[in-house]
Amino acid sequence: MNSQAGINLDISSDSIVDRVYEQLKAMAISYEFKPGERLNEGELAKRLGVSRTPLREALNRLNTEGFLRFTPGKGFFCRELDAHEIFDLYELRKSLEIASVRLAIKRAKDEDIDALLAFLQATGPDPGERSSVELVELDETFHERLMAMSGNAEMLRVLRNVNARIRFVRWIDMDRINRSNTQAEHRAVVEGLKARDEETCVTVLEKHIDRRLDRITSAIKEGYAQIYMPAARG
Amino acid sequence: MNSQAGINLDISSDSIVDRVYEQLKAMAISYEFKPGERLNEGELAKRLGVSRTPLREALNRLNTEGFLRFTPGKGFFCRELDAHEIFDLYELRKSLEIASVRLAIKRAKDEDIDALLAFLQATGPDPGERSSVELVELDETFHERLMAMSGNAEMLRVLRNVNARIRFVRWIDMDRINRSNTQAEHRAVVEGLKARDEETCVTVLEKHIDRRLDRITSAIKEGYAQIYMPAARG
DNA sequence: GCATTCAATACTGAATACAAGACTGAACGC
DNA sequence: GCGTTCAGTCTTGTATTCAGTATTGAATGC
Numbered sequence: 164m165n166s167q168a169g170i171n172l173d174i175s176s177d178s179i180v181d182r183v184y185e186q187l188k189a190m191a192i193s194y195e196f197k198p199g200e201r202l203n204e205g206e207l208a209k210r211l212g213v214s215r216t217p218l219r220e221a222l223n224r225l226n227t228e229g230f231l232r233f234t235p236g237k238g239f240f241c242r243e244l245d246a247h248e249i250f251d252l253y254e255l256r257k258s259l260e261i262a263s264v265r266l267a268i269k270r271a272k273d274e275d276i277d278a279l280l281a282f283l284q285a286t287g288p289d290p291g292e293r294s295s296v297e298l299v300e301l302d303e304t305f306h307e308r309l310m311a312m313s314g315n316a317e318m319l320r321v322l323r324n325v326n327a328r329i330r331f332v333r334w335i336d337m338d339r340i341n342r343s344n345t346q347a348e349h350r351a352v353v354e355g356l357k358a359r360d361e362e363t364c365v366t367v368l369e370k371h372i373d374r375r376l377d378r379i380t381s382a383i384k385e386g387y388a389q390i391y392m393p394a395a396r397g
Numbered sequence: 398m399n400s401q402a403g404i405n406l407d408i409s410s411d412s413i414v415d416r417v418y419e420q421l422k423a424m425a426i427s428y429e430f431k432p433g434e435r436l437n438e439g440e441l442a443k444r445l446g447v448s449r450t451p452l453r454e455a456l457n458r459l460n461t462e463g464f465l466r467f468t469p470g471k472g473f474f475c476r477e478l479d480a481h482e483i484f485d486l487y488e489l490r491k492s493l494e495i496a497s498v499r500l501a502i503k504r505a506k507d508e509d510i511d512a513l514l515a516f517l518q519a520t521g522p523d524p525g526e527r528s529s530v531e532l533v534e535l536d537e538t539f540h541e542r543l544m545a546m547s548g549n550a551e552m553l554r555v556l557r558n559v560n561a562r563i564r565f566v567r568w569i570d571m572d573r574i575n576r577s578n579t580q581a582e583h584r585a586v587v588e589g590l591k592a593r594d595e596e597t598c599v600t601v602l603e604k605h606i607d608r609r610l611d612r613i614t615s616a617i618k619e620g621y622a623q624i625y626m627p628a629a630r631g
Numbered sequence: 632g633c634a635t636t637c638a639a640t641a642c643t644g645a646a647t648a649c650a651a652g653a654c655t656g657a658a659c660g661c
Numbered sequence: 662g663c664g665t666t667c668a669g670t671c672t673t674g675t676a677t678t679c680a681g682t683a684t685t686g687a688a689t690g691c
Binding site: 412413414447448449450451470471 | 644645646
């Protein structure tokens with residue numbers, strides 16, 4: 164049985180494909196491409212300073228991961244900002260997290276739980292002003308570490324994919340979230356985990372995610388506004 | 398709100414990449430490649446009668462979907478028959494199915510439920526002898542249709558990926574499954590769904606999947622045997 | 632004035648060619 | 662005899678090229 168801490172899906176490499184992949188993913192996540200826009204391979208390749216071959220490999224990866232859409236004979240398209248899809252992804256995330264915390268209650272090592280508490284402690288006070296992007300990153304890290312304690316690498320893999328795909332919406336969403344509330348809920352989940360109290364964990368987590376789910380519709384509307392204001396990104 | 402029946406992730410095309418992708422996936426699923434084996438791109442390309450370019454696109458897809466492993470500078474490798482990974486996938490599947498049936502109870506249309514019952518009726522009697530492969534296919538179809546009734550396309554997408562990755566193990570597993578038992582359990586879930594009885598659905602489904610989970614370890618051992626007996630596949 | 636068709640252009644799909652890096656085997660030194 | 666190093670070969674990584682197809686725009690006919 165491998166340790167929870169041993170789960171690591173990182174693949175670090177510096178090949179051109181990987182670099183292009185990361186660049187494109189960042190672009191796709193931040194909707195630097197307009198929803199529905201077709202991506203011109205030649206132009207993109209020139210812009211990124213690579214040939215079409217590695218570019219297409221990267222585009223294909225992003226397609227299978229759901230960041231882009233591909234139509235044979237037509238090419239790659241930026242995905243639409245589909246409210247239903249975002250909703251589905253949130254629902255998927257909720258299901259995964261609740262299932263994983265149930266597993267974590269049985270499997271998590273006390274030292275890992277304490278480490279997560281320490282992480283919350285360290286990142287909690289919110290010194291000065293954190294950007295929305297940073298807050299989402301911290302939030303994702305917390306939830307991924309929580310899931311890692313389930314010991315299930317496949318669930319973690321899916322969660323990471325989901326998180327990346329809903330990240331843009333969350334950037335907007337995070338602006339209006341009560342940060343200290345979030346912090347308290349996170350702590351409550353981990354405390355519940357430490358006490359091996361399944362009901363508390365599941366209940367808090369469920370509400371915690373549901374609260375965000377409620378705001379999605381309006382967040383998406385704001386999303387559209389932000390997408391069409393390139394000034395915000397420079 | 399789009400209909401449950403409207404969910405369709407099929408992308409049918411006849412491009413070389415798609416064809417090669419399907420061929421490779423079939424090969425990967427059936428472990429025609431030996432676990433851990435490195436795939437020689439040039440040789441594979443020649444064997445499949447295509448150039449390396451579309452082959453690599455297909456290989457990349459399979460890598461992101463977890464059917465193959467890729468190491469930069471080294472190439473593509475057949476995934477190991479990892480008991481822990483299979484276990485994780487089963488656990489993921491169980492989590493997804495239980496979550497989705499809860500959603501289906503709220504959302505499924507009676508006509509869709511009846512259609513699924515009809516499907517069970519039609520495929521139930523098991524005329525003559527069905528092969529293990531066919532049984533798995535029927536089983537997957539049932540579970541995917543059940544999940545489609547949750548209305549969540551993303552969960553369905555993940556389930557399909559999971560199913561494909563554990564298919565090989567299930568072929569072996571299915572041999573020793575009590576078919577009429579399975580049939581009865583499937584029916585019980587759908588009946589529970591029709592009655593909007595969450596507890597019944599979840600309980601039956603949980604046991605249904607757990608029962609398979611129990612056999613995985615031994616199934617994997619047999620799997621190794623079958624992998625190294627190419628005669629069985631011709 | 633509008634629709635339809637044809638041609639030109641541009642883009643994707645795939646193959647080939649070339650470069651860079653990894654592995655293998657032998658030979659040399661310790 | 663064993664280890665290390667170097668060279669040759671093989672494989673992957675990327676670019677370029679060519680072919681096929683879709684789209685767009687203009688011109689002609691109704």
